[in-house]
Amino acid sequence: xxxxxxxxxxxxxxxxxxxxxxxxxxxxxxxxxxxxxxxxxxxxxxxxxxxxxxxxxxxxxxxxxxxxxxxxxxxxxxxxxxxxxxxxxxxxxxxxxxxxxxx
Amino acid sequence: xxxxxxxxxxxxxxxxxxxxxxxxxxxxxxxxxxxxxxxxxxxxxxxxxxxxxxxxxxxxxxxxxxxxxxxxxxxxxxxxxxxxxxxxxxxxxxxxxxxxxxxxxxxxxxxxxxxxxxxxxxxxxxxxxxxxxxxxxxxxxxxxxxxxxxxxxxxxxxxxxxxx
Numbered sequence: 411x412x413x414x415x416x417x418x419x420x421x422x423x424x425x426x427x428x429x430x431x432x433x434x435x436x437x438x439x440x441x442x443x444x445x446x447x448x449x450x451x452x453x454x455x456x457x458x459x460x461x462x463x464x465x466x467x468x469x470x471x472x473x474x475x476x477x478x479x480x481x482x483x484x485x486x487x488x489x490x491x492x493x494x495x496x497x498x499x500x501x502x503x504x505x506x507x508x509x510x511x512x513x
Numbered sequence: 514x515x516x517x518x519x520x521x522x523x524x525x526x527x528x529x530x531x532x533x534x535x536x537x538x539x540x541x542x543x544x545x546x547x548x549x550x551x552x553x554x555x556x557x558x559x560x561x562x563x564x565x566x567x568x569x570x571x572x573x574x575x576x577x578x579x580x581x582x583x584x585x586x587x588x589x590x591x592x593x594x595x596x597x598x599x600x601x602x603x604x605x606x607x608x609x610x611x612x613x614x615x616x617x618x619x620x621x622x623x624x625x626x627x628x629x630x631x632x633x634x635x636x637x638x639x640x641x642x643x644x645x646x647x648x649x650x651x652x653x654x655x656x657x658x659x660x661x662x663x664x665x666x667x668x669x670x671x672x673x674x675x676x677x
Contacts, residue, residue: 466632468630
């Protein structure tokens with residue numbers, strides 16, 4: 411299965427800018443389906459970025475993060491060609507992990 | 514604090530919390546305070562805070578204290594969001610030693626939207642997209658040097674992002 415995670419990490423000087431898109435329904439549990447029944451909550455709770463085994467960014471998310479979430483941040487200390495490991499876990503225990511090369 | 518930063522092989526936010534406690538409590542009970550700081554700053558998902566319906570309660574659960582407004586935080590959000598399901602919100606700050614940033618939408622069913630841990634070396638500069646149920650004053654909380662600061666901006670929502 412194709413990864414749910416898409417990342418673009420680009421070094422610019424001493425900082426690396428990381429843009430991330432994840433495919434995930436991010437169902438809040440407050441929305442009803444066509445039959446008028448609530449769609450159960452299904453959302454990413456933790457998203458972690460690691461560079462050389464060190465967490466550089468950790469996102470804890472609730473139900474209010476938009477569907478197919480996007481997040482952008484920047485950190486220092488990475489070089490072109492380094493690995494950036496990205497992983498998430500949602501409230502149902504589903505997970506995904508992918509590693510990207512910093513450009 | 515600089516010395517601590519260099520000598521502690523732990524994430525910076527732990528050090529900062531420890532350092533803050535030292536400043537408050539004096540050197541006599543450093544180790545005791547440090548233990549408390551470690552226990553409070555574990556990396557578990559703050560499930561309780563994410564279920565809060567009131568923003569003051571959510572911030573209290575998350576940080577155990579209240580925030581004061583700061584003009585050093587730049588909160589970027591649209592004046593009017595036509596689609597409450599996808600509201601682009603970003604924050605940057607010139608505050609030093611930022612260890613976490615939280616986004617709160619007081620009019621949402623669950624007020625805490627996102628909580629980001631900022632280790633040393635990561636810039637206090639985040640963009641994300643949030644859902645908004647209705648017009649609300651978006652609040653961002655920045656933890657800097659063990660203190661809490663906040664900034665707010667009202668976003669008018671034309672079509673709510675929580676359905677129903």
